[in-house]
Each structure stands twice: as structure tokens, then as C-alpha cells.
Amino acid sequence: MNKPYFIRAEWDSGAHVWVASSDDVPGLATEADTIEALDAKPQTMVPELLEANGCLPSGESIQVELFARRFSIATLAHA
Template structure:
């Protein structure tokens, strides 16, 4: 079933945080970036095809992830049998500049 969503569960990173392995051993990785001009954080890439979100803050983006990921997996038939947790790792990057002047 997971193949319908484009997610290859066997290729996702394995998660084991101090013995806290989840049932299926997978983690969904989401990479976020900051668009300085628009003033928003957005999903740059993820293990979930079609995950396109943006928000004013990184916290707001993180809050949107579980519902959006669940919706996409349900729509694509990518949910397995039973109830289990899959960790979502949000990796964010932003850049800025500092002006240096010769003294």
C-alpha cells in the first residue's frame, strides 16, 4: 500500500533514539527553508510526496505537519495495518548576512 503514495518505507531512515524505536522503525524527514522575501518558512523537500506547506514561523509549520502528512498518506492509501507512531524529523535552515567594514 505504501507504494501508492510514493513513499518507500524500507528506504526511510531508521529511528532509534535511546531504545525508543517506534513499531515500524521509520522516520519521515521534512526539510524546511526560510523565504526571506516572503517572510515565511516552507517545506523544501520531504519523504512525503505532495507535502507543500508554508507558515509565518517554524513552530507554526511544525504544527501543520502531522495533519498534512496524515491527510496525504490516507489519500494515497499509504497507511499500514494497526496503530503506530512514525516520528517526523523537521530539519530547518536559514541564512543571513553580516556586513563587515574595514576599520
């Protein structure tokens, strides 16, 4: 199997959506309300974008790695 295509997902607290992009997949930029909905998108988008950019590998499947991170602030209770 070929190397995995790495996708970054970050929470946009202003827009209240997960945003995904990738250096490995030219043109990939998408968003979704939940991480589960975002995780489903690359299954169709990545092969389509790789084919459109002329870099679709041979074989029957590709591996996609989604790395998500979300920062939050916790309020401390003062004693």
C-alpha cells in the same frame, strides 16, 4: 516504530515565510510565518497525505523529522 518521515524547511526571504516540502510525503508543500507554526502543521498534514496516497503505515503513530535551515548575511564592521 517505522522510519521517520523527513521534511525540509527553508526560509523564503522574499516571501518572509518558512516553506516545507518532503520527498518522503507525496504532496507535502506548506508554509508558515514562524518555524514553530510550521512545525505544528505536519502533525495533521502528514497522516492525511499518507492516507490519501495509500501509504499510511500500520500502527498508532508516525515519526516526523523537521530539518530547518536559514541563511543570512552579516555585515562586517571595517576598522
